[in-house]
Amino acid sequence: MRFRSLFPYFWLLTLVWHSLVAAAPISVALESDAAIGLYTSFLKDQTSQLKLTDAEAIYKSGKFLQSQSPFLNFGIGSKPVWIHFSVDNPTGVPVTKRLSIETAWLDSIDIYVKHQGINVAEYHLGDSKPFALRPLNSRFFTLDQRFNTGVSDVFLRIETPDPMVVPIYLMNPKMAQHQEIEQGYSYGIIYGFLFALIAYNMTLFIGLRSSRFFFYSLYLTMFMAMNIAYTSHGYQWIWPLSVKWQLWAPPVLMYFYSLSGLLFAIRFLDTKDNSPRIYNAVLWYSAVFGVWLAAAIMMDSQLYALLSAFTFMSLFTIIMLFLGGVSVYSGHKPARYFLLAAIAAMVGAVLTTLSTWGFIPLNNWTFRAVEIGMLIDATLLALALAYQFRVGQEEKIRAEQLAQLDPLTGLNNRRAFYDKTAPLWSMTLRNGRSPSVILLDIDLFKEINDNYGHPHGDKVLVVISNLLKKLIRQADVLARWGGEEFIIYLPETSPQEATTLAERLRSEISNIRVPHSTGETAVTASFGVAPRNTQHATLDSLIATADDFLYHSKQQGRNRVTCSSVSQ
């Protein structure tokens, strides 16, 4: 708020400063790395026909407009623009300065240098010419110009359907070179960081086969490709001869960057399942802009292609926020990271836009805020993916655990019993130490159900389960074997020890009283105890023996323990 309240003063200061310096030529002695927009005046060529002589005549008649901003900005699809500034060399000797127009996507830039009314130099630059023809190997439109003593006039004619932002710099060549190297390093860091994330997430995609990682990598790849195209790094290093691709790459890659972002978002947020209508709307929206872009390309209209790509990309940022917001609102936890990431990307984009339009001071940080925003966006999304993966794993483990538990008693179910006893059984076979199995079945349980109801029967089952849990050793494996049947696997336990335990369990169960509305239920159980011997090649055969002994206990009148010695 405080910053915003300073705006009127900022503008006033700009105007005062402008009125003082606008008319003045730039001195070659000036050592500044700031853009020189305030020293320039300009003319929009409504006819697109003006030649240098016409522009000169109009300039002399005072009809050029003074620039109000260090950065000239004429928006998207502008008419050609003529820009003028003059350079004063009072030193008495020629001085070389580096003239640089640092917007990499301008299609055509004609530069004319005049000294004392004579044409001394002329350059024809721009994206629409092969990179190899540039005077200097720079991704910007850059040249070294010798300014003779006295005042020189520089006229530039710029034509492009892209956003016509024209940051002009006039610097000492060494200072300019130093700046370019610094920028090179910063791009190296950005691309290196993104490349590492892409490679890592592609590896995760291949390893985990989750398309989320693929769409995330695609999104970052598309951002990198778009950035490489509009900063002209691609033209400089990858496709220096492909003039056509350099012209079409920005709109095409902007579209695919936004599209891949949306594909990632709907996959990450599971929009298809959670909000099918939003999912369909996003797909339709993407298709409509895709058709618009394809039609523009077929009609060879770069302007329409750019308009479609810019509109798609602007709305894309808003849709990302919307999708993230909806998802957070509906309780999807990883979406919080997603929303923060979308906000970071948006803030970056807005800061860059505001700075290029002159609403906030333009410097390396604000101009490249979109890239910083994207780095934060990429990092937060990587965190979101990691968080989502962790939550997914935890849910899987929980589901697996639940699949192994009997829901009523919380004991192991039959599957878990086999899972837990299998390694113990194979160890037994190796070391020859004998386990035993106890199988027990509640007596006349049907009567309990019939007399007091099923819920009361459940209560009895729970009480007995808790008792069994309490009385067995930690190494023993207890499970609910069937309806009112329980099993206990006792590793390394002799027949005597197993029978003693079974007797104790039988006795404790017979002491149980489970209260109900009109009194208490007494309960007993019958037991079969089977110690392993040489006939038991498998665990199932040992369990079958325990089952036989249990049957014997039932036959003998219930509430008793039968062990091998008895049956043999």
Ligand SMILES: Nc1nc2c(ncn2[C@@H]2O[C@H](COP(=O)(O)OP(=O)(O)OP(=O)(O)O)[C@@H](O)[C@H]2O)c(=O)[nH]1
């Ligand atoms: N309440 C309750 N009853 C169950 C559950 N699972 C099985 N049952 C009941 O347990 C009863 C078992 O009856 P039976 O197999 O005839 O055996 P029993 O009445 O215990 O008689 P014996 O085994 O011969 O002593 C059946 O009525 C089943 O419906 C359960 O989870 N909860």
